[in-house]
Amino acid sequence: MAKEKESSFKRSDGRKLNEMRPMIAKVGIIPNADGSAMFTFGNTIAIAAVYGPRKLHPQHMQNPQKAVLRCNYDLLSFSVSDRKKPGPSRRSQEISKVTEWALSPALDLNSFPNTVVDVQIYILQADAGTRTAGINAASLALAHAGIPMRDLICSVAVGKLDKNLVVDLTKEEEDFEEGEGATDFAMAKIANSDEFTLMQLDGKIQPEVINEVTKLATEACKQIYEVQKKALKDVVESNGGKK
Amino acid sequence: MEISNLTKETLIRMFKEGKRFDSRQLTELRDIEVSYNVSNKAEGSARVKIGKTEVVVGVKMAMGEPYPDSPDKGNLTVSADLLPLASPRFEMGPPDFPGIELPRLVDRIIRESHIIQLDKLVIKEGEKVWTVFIDVYPINDDGNLIDAASLGAVAALKNAKIPMLDKDGKIDYDKDSKESIPLTKDISPLSFSFFKIGDSVILDPTREEEEAADARITFGISKWNGQYVINSCQKSGEEPLTQAEIENMMSVITKKFDEVTQKLKKYI
Amino acid sequence: MRNDINEAHDAEEDISSSGSDESKKRKVVVPGEVIVSGEDYLPGEGAKRLGENIISIRFGLAEELGRVIKVIPIFGAFVPRRNNVIIGRVTDITFYGWLLDIDSASSAFLPIEESPRFVNKNEMEQFLAIGDVVSAKIWSVKSKGIDLTLKGKGLGKLEGGFIFRVIPSRVPRVIGREGSMINLIKDKTGCQITVGQNGWIWIKGDNVDAEIKARKAIEFVTDKVHIEGLTDKVEKWFEENK
Incomplete structure (x- = not known):
């Protein structure tokens, strides 16, 4: 369906409907961390650090069966136009939690009972897609930290602008108001499988169109996976694995 | 890893011989790198790397009311968040003392140097002024965060633009601005934190060296009309400093100020 | 003392899962990546079978040892195992022994009975004070903590350096x-x-x-x-x- 409409609908930055913004991924950016990475979608820049498995306090939060995954997502105060007051907001707490759920299906934490794996995600510059960029960075940082994982997690937002499905919305596109307006559907999936681990939607979308959304997300995630894979291999090839 | 008894004793022994693990002299600094545009949403931003220590600093501007005791001046607010991303020692939750002290020190280093002309940040006297927010975030802590943060703050300020206003006098952050924050010409403060370990005093410690320190003293220094000025100072830690040690610091600090200012010319 | 420590290393090396034989074929793999295909292969540590493929479950170097495929991690935190010789720093003294930081996720405990010589309960600090460093061996890893011993060649308090x-x-x-x-x-x-x-x-x-x-x-x-x-x-x- 996308093909016919491609000619009629123009994205504000000239991208094709299924075209993502330029992606950059870099692993090993924080020497103190057990694992770390940066991931960008265009002007959105996310960084992530992983510490652990390490001691979990307080004790009552420990799980005797496996390590607890604890994610923290937040914006730096100057990553957005109106200065964000330092400290967690309800928004950042919700995103932290859905990020945990998005990542945990890929992880095998059974060998580390009573411990915690801490994932710290911060957005340096925001232009929509911050949670998805954050998940991509976190997935890389977890792999970098040597955490057992059955696969990487890839994440992207699929949007609907009026009636047109597009991938990887910018802030400007999120504010699109013509026709049916803008719908933003943040997705994450296990790279080499058809399982989705993050689904968060705001807007209006017909049930049958959701099927198209998952297909578009799957295609986009293939590209993300290649970028992630290369970033991990580069850290070894370039001999940059200093700690 | 926290310092152990034997490592601390070895460091004391090494410093006594004037040696360090990374072959630096006791008052020699690691390589400094400054870059800009950490965030295009900030009015100004900078990234500072000193060895493996990395901080990012952003400047945001907003409109607000002046403080009652300074109706003819803009406001300056410095804050910092020791992100748990940057070190296994930093924890979530309310800041501990180092997290409280860092922005207060940076605030005084900047404010007392008078690098920002706060009197030129008044929109309507007594009613409406600009507030300059300086926000400091460590990305990787390998020691000497305070000096890295104050350098980052100065760099971000020099890089910052005042946002444009729309017809109704509201801020339009998306509009490109050419107008820089009013800074005092030729004033460019730096801070130098001296660390006392045993009977030795060192500059720019790595995290490991910092762990071994018994006392720290941070000086904010600038140059006004060719004259060195100490603008702020804070000693921390229980160990006292002797008069001879303080005299020695004062002779070192002016040389270091010129040396670093010279080195930073290609960045700032 | 020097030679004793050497022997402790050598013993460690023999049971350690990753030697440094330079003739083995290694390639960098990421989690989920297919390392080899075929029913002949067996998944070793850091790998698992998925259909007819052996896939990696760690980021690291994949290695073929005959039919066994394993992945050696190149980054990451310490995961303690029995018989590991580790270095630790004393963080606390209890009635029954010493608590040590060994840079692992669970706390490590050195019972007083596991000191190389008899230590009187009143003189524990003279033997090992807070901040002191030891070379010790892990003799058990339980979900609630790690137990250490100083009994063995090359183990004990480290002085100087x-x-x-x-x-x-x-x-x-x-x-x-x-x-x-x-x-x-x-x-x-x-x-x-x-x-x-x-x-x-x-x-x-x-x-x-x-x-x-x-x-x-x-x-x-x-x-x-x-x-x-x-x-x-x-x-x-x-x-x-x-």
């Missing part, structure tokens, strides 16, 4: 095959060196310069991700850094 940390997954290469790497560094610097599996390393030399050089040599080894021909590179490094 200093400790520093390297990435724990790089420890096998610091030791080298049958201790070849660490022995080279000891010979060239004249320092005593104990390498803990937790990535903490103790160095003590006759003078500061030798100690600094030994640390730099070890960091030269751990900063390299690839390990092909590393011994030659270290020999060369010593030539260049005389």
Whole structure:
């Protein structure tokens, strides 16, 4: 369906409907961390650090069966136009939690009972897609930290602008108001499988169109996976694995 | 890893011989790198790397009311968040003392140097002024965060633009601005934190060296009309400093100020 | 004492899962990546079977050992195992023994009975005070904590010198095959060196310069991700850094 409409609908930055913004991924950016990475979608820049498995306090939060995954997502105060007051907001707490759920299906934490794996995600510059960029960075940082994982997690937002499905919305596109307006559907999936681990939607979308959304997300995630894979291999090839 | 008894004793022994693990002299600094545009949403931003220590600093501007005791001046607010991303020692939750002290020190280093002309940040006297927010975030802590943060703050300020206003006098952050924050010409403060370990005093410690320190003293220094000025100072830690040690610091600090200012010319 | 510590290393090397045999084929793999296809292969550590493929469940170097495929991690935190020789720092003294920081996720406990000689309960601090450093062996890993012993060759309180940390997954290469790497560094610097599996390393030399050089040599080894021909590179490094 996308093909016919491609000619009629123009994205504000000239991208094709299924075209993502330029992606950059870099692993090993924080020497103190057990694992770390940066991931960008265009002007959105996310960084992530992983510490652990390490001691979990307080004790009552420990799980005797496996390590607890604890994610923290937040914006730096100057990553957005109106200065964000330092400290967690309800928004950042919700995103932290859905990020945990998005990542945990890929992880095998059974060998580390009573411990915690801490994932710290911060957005340096925001232009929509911050949670998805954050998940991509976190997935890389977890792999970098040597955490057992059955696969990487890839994440992207699929949007609907009026009636047109597009991938990887910018802030400007999120504010699109013509026709049916803008719908933003943040997705994450296990790279080499058809399982989705993050689904968060705001807007209006017909049930049958959701099927198209998952297909578009799957295609986009293939590209993300290649970028992630290369970033991990580069850290070894370039001999940059200093700690 | 926290310092152990034997490592601390070895460091004391090494410093006594004037040696360090990374072959630096006791008052020699690691390589400094400054870059800009950490965030295009900030009015100004900078990234500072000193060895493996990395901080990012952003400047945001907003409109607000002046403080009652300074109706003819803009406001300056410095804050910092020791992100748990940057070190296994930093924890979530309310800041501990180092997290409280860092922005207060940076605030005084900047404010007392008078690098920002706060009197030129008044929109309507007594009613409406600009507030300059300086926000400091460590990305990787390998020691000497305070000096890295104050350098980052100065760099971000020099890089910052005042946002444009729309017809109704509201801020339009998306509009490109050419107008820089009013800074005092030729004033460019730096801070130098001296660390006392045993009977030795060192500059720019790595995290490991910092762990071994018994006392720290941070000086904010600038140059006004060719004259060195100490603008702020804070000693921390229980160990006292002797008069001879303080005299020695004062002779070192002016040389270091010129040396670093010279080195930073290609960045700032 | 020096030789004893050597032996402790060698024993460690034999049971350690990753030697540094330079003839083995290695390739970098990411989690989920297919390493080989075919029913003939068996998944070893860090790998699993998925359909007819063997896939990686760690980021690391995949290695073929006959039919067994395993993945050796190159980054990451220390995961304690029984019989690991580690270096730890005393953080607290209890009625029954000492608590140690060994840079692992669970706390480590050294019972008073596991000291190499009899220690009176009233004199525990004289034997090991807070901040002191020991080389110890892990004799049990339970979900609630790790138990240590100082009974064994080369184990005990470390005096003088200093400790520093390297990435724990790089420890096998610091030791080298049958201790070849660490022995080279000891010979060239004249320092005593104990390498803990937790990535903490103790160095003590006759003078500061030798100690600094030994640390730099070890960091030269751990900063390299690839390990092909590393011994030659270290020999060369010593030539260049005389």
